[in-house]
Amino acid sequence: MKKTIIIAALMCFAAVITAGLLPSRLDAKTRFATIGTGGITGVYYPTGGAISKMINKKRKVYGVRCTVESTAGSVFNVNAVMSGDLDFGIVQSDRQYQAVNGKAEWKDAGPQDLRAIFSIHPEAVTLVAAQDAGIKSINDLRGKRVNIGNPGSGQRQNVIDALSAAGIDYEKDLHAEQVKASEAAGLLQDGRIDAFFYTVGHPSGAIKEATAGNRKVRIIPITDTATLLDRYPYYAPAVIPIKFYPRADNKTDIATFGVKATFVTSSRVPDEMVYAITKEVFENLDQFKKLHPAYEVLTPEGMLQGLSAPLHPGAIKYYKEVGLLK
Numbered sequence: 400m401k402k403t404i405i406i407a408a409l410m411c412f413a414a415v416i417t418a419g420l421l422p423s424r425l426d427a428k429t430r431f432a433t434i435g436t437g438g439i440t441g442v443y444y445p446t447g448g449a450i451s452k453m454i455n456k457k458r459k460v461y462g463v464r465c466t467v468e469s470t471a472g473s474v475f476n477v478n479a480v481m482s483g484d485l486d487f488g489i490v491q492s493d494r495q496y497q498a499v500n501g502k503a504e505w506k507d508a509g510p511q512d513l514r515a516i517f518s519i520h521p522e523a524v525t526l527v528a529a530q531d532a533g534i535k536s537i538n539d540l541r542g543k544r545v546n547i548g549n550p551g552s553g554q555r556q557n558v559i560d561a562l563s564a565a566g567i568d569y570e571k572d573l574h575a576e577q578v579k580a581s582e583a584a585g586l587l588q589d590g591r592i593d594a595f596f597y598t599v600g601h602p603s604g605a606i607k608e609a610t611a612g613n614r615k616v617r618i619i620p621i622t623d624t625a626t627l628l629d630r631y632p633y634y635a636p637a638v639i640p641i642k643f644y645p646r647a648d649n650k651t652d653i654a655t656f657g658v659k660a661t662f663v664t665s666s667r668v669p670d671e672m673v674y675a676i677t678k679e680v681f682e683n684l685d686q687f688k689k690l691h692p693a694y695e696v697l698t699p700e701g702m703l704q705g706l707s708a709p710l711h712p713g714a715i716k717y718y719k720e721v722g723l724l725k
Contacts, residue, residue, distance in 0.1 A: 429458065432465050432672060435476040435488040437552075438581035439469050440608070442600035442693050443489045443660065446519055449690045450662075453679040461675040471579070473553030474504050480665050481511055487668070487676075491522060491553035491598065492659040493633040496707040503556055514711035516662045516677060517702040520600040520693040523637040523657040524557045527606060528594035529587055530615040530648050537565045537621055545569075546576040546583045546595035554580065554598035557658065560634075561596075564627045581605055588612035594619070598658065600693030602643035610647040617648040621655040633658055633705065643692070659705035666711070673713025681717065699723060 434451060437443030444467065451465035458464050468485065470476055476488030477498045490498075497503040501510040528534035532543060540562070547562075547569055548555040555577075562569050569575045576583075576592055583595035584605050597605060610616055618639060628634050637657035641649050664673060680687060681699055688694040703723060710718070718724040 428462070430463050430669075430672060432463055432486040432668075433484075434465060434467050435470045435479055435485040436467055437470060437472045437476075437489065438579055438605070440581045440584075440604035441597075442520060442522075442603065442691060443472075444469055445691055446489060446660065449687060450676060450680060453683060453687075454676055457675075457679065461672070463672055463675060471549060471551035474555075475551040477505075477511060477513065477663070480513065480663060483665070483667065486672075487516075487662060487664045489519070490661050490663050491557075492518065492661050492705040492707070493556065493631065494553045495661050495663060496633045497556075499708045512666060513663050513708040514666050514668075514673075514714075515706040515708040516664060516673060516711055516714045517680070518705040519660040519662060519697070519702070520691075521635075521637060521657055521659055521696065522598050522600050523639050523655050524554070524561060524621060525597045525599060525601075525603070525606060525639060525653075525655065526561075526594060526619040526621060527584075527587065527597070527609050527616055528619050529590075530617055532593035534594055534617075534619060536619060537561065537567070537623075540594060541567060541572045542574070543593040544574040544576065544591070546578055546580070546586065546592050547573075548596060548598075549577055549579045552580065553658075554596060557598045558596040560627060560631065561621055561624075561656075565623065584609035584612075587616065588614050590614065600660065600691070601639055602692055606644060610644045615648055618644065618653045620653050624656045627656065633707070661706060663708060664711055668711070668713075670711070670713035670716065673711045674716050675713075677714045677717040681721070 434447040436447035447467040451467050454465045473490040473494040479485040480488045498505050498511040547558040580597040586592045634656050639653040641652050
């Protein structure tokens with residue numbers, strides 16, 4: 400009798416599972432997801448960390464465990480997402496545009512099949528120079544030792560675009576260094592370079608490091624950008640608040656131009672995983688914005704701007720649920 404009851408109970412349980420009346424997570428394995436970011440002194444790394452924490456707090460709900468990887472930046476992240484080495488990546492909006500349109504580094508490979516999820520903070524093209532180098536504008540960089548960024552970083556093309564707009568050929572007119580932005584502040588303070596560029600959200604640990612040393616520095620305005628903004632749809636005017644860098648030799652906010660950081664993936668990543676990340680970030684946006692001053696300007700509507708790649712279906716599902724998309 401007992402045996403009959405037990406068998407009947409098991410059959411009922413199996414029927415419930417088959418009908419989808421109990422969570423399928425009961426027998427699902429944890430899925431692991433890796434987020435590619437950037438240097439640890441930039442904003443990408445803590446951004447990836449914040450997203451990862453949100454998902455990991457609910458790993459029993461979603462069955463997803465996130466990890467964060469410090470990488471060489473946007474170009475690396477695009478290529479790693481496309482190859483499957485990364486599940487998600489933080490990528491500058493200009494690099495997203497170039498990748499999906501088969502331009503710049505992807506000219507030979509052709510358009511990349513990226514999927515957009517949302518955009519994050521604005522990033523300003525920031526030019527930091529030693530006061531004793533006599534640099535007061537981008538035109539004064541001729542003949543100077545300038546770090547333009549490592550190959551594989553998103554900022555490198557921003558720098559080349561800015562220099563080209565000023566009529567400067569980085570291969571002929573500069574002593575160009577090509578190291579990671581996280582290393583540039585130390586090189587500047589050691590006297591090994593005169594200036595460096597960094598496309599970054601503010602405040603930035605690297606810029607704070609550069610302004611905190613014994614060698615006095617200033618942040619140089621980049622103002623002659625009308626042609627640049629007309630030519631490239633992903634660039635926009637930007638301002639660097641000087642309040643973040645009280646030790647810099649500047650008295651007012653610094654005008655420049657910039658892009659946006661965007662969160663991307665590939666079509667291979669499951670819809671439910673993308674849905675979970677999108678939902679957690681948007682439903683905890685007030686908490687997310689407190690994690691870094693660069694996030695202060697974020698709004699749900701603004702986080703759907705600056706995206707060139709098609710939206711991932713998992714993100715679309717959430718946006719339609721909350722009325723951000725029709």
